[in-house]
Amino acid sequence: MNEKERILEIYRILDENSPANITFLDKKDPFQFLISVILSAQCTDKMVNLVTNELFLKYPTAHDLSVADYNEVCDIIKRTGFYRNKARNIIECSKALDGKDVPSEIDELIKLPGVGRKTANCVIGDIYNRGAVIVDTHFKRVVNRLEIVNEKDPTKIEMLIRSKLEDKYLYRFSMTANLHGRNICHARKPECDKCLLFKLCPFGDGDNQEETK
DNA sequence: CTCCCGATAT
């Protein structure tokens, strides 16, 4: 099995054993989705969904949030962590988007405050349904353990994955690999005994299921 | 590379 066949086989196994539609954030409106992703940095999606319910009840649109009081926004989003940076970013972001559509191109998206490649790719994949590689902590861990890449830099990982997999598979692969990282291939104690990719994974050969590494 | 930062699991 060559490299291309191996990654396609990994894709198929993850695809067949994952839900049809994988979504972590429950806001479908493009603006609300973008703000939700910004808030999701280094925090659980459960907490983001809780906080955004309250946030968008009070500030539903980009205009509403663009004129919001900084300290009130801080209070609402505090539990997502990094709240001072996030409050400033989402208010400035809202000013930039007031009266406009959420950009669909990555170069435009990453100009927005608090928006990097990961957040931009979430928007492109989820809202605009185009090829997107979402390199979050789970995705990074999973593709490195599988040795699909041997790379720490998220941008380089994104480009490598783009070169190894057809465009139409990229977003689905991002989501299924992410889910696999959450449910099986944990950061601390991966459940290699339950893993459907065990035969295809160099990481499972060792005794990594326990504490080591 | 460091800082931002609260919530949760182990």
Next chain:
DNA sequence: ATATCAGGAG
């Protein structure tokens, strides 16, 4: 007590 979580900016 410590590791980790849909990262981004200086």
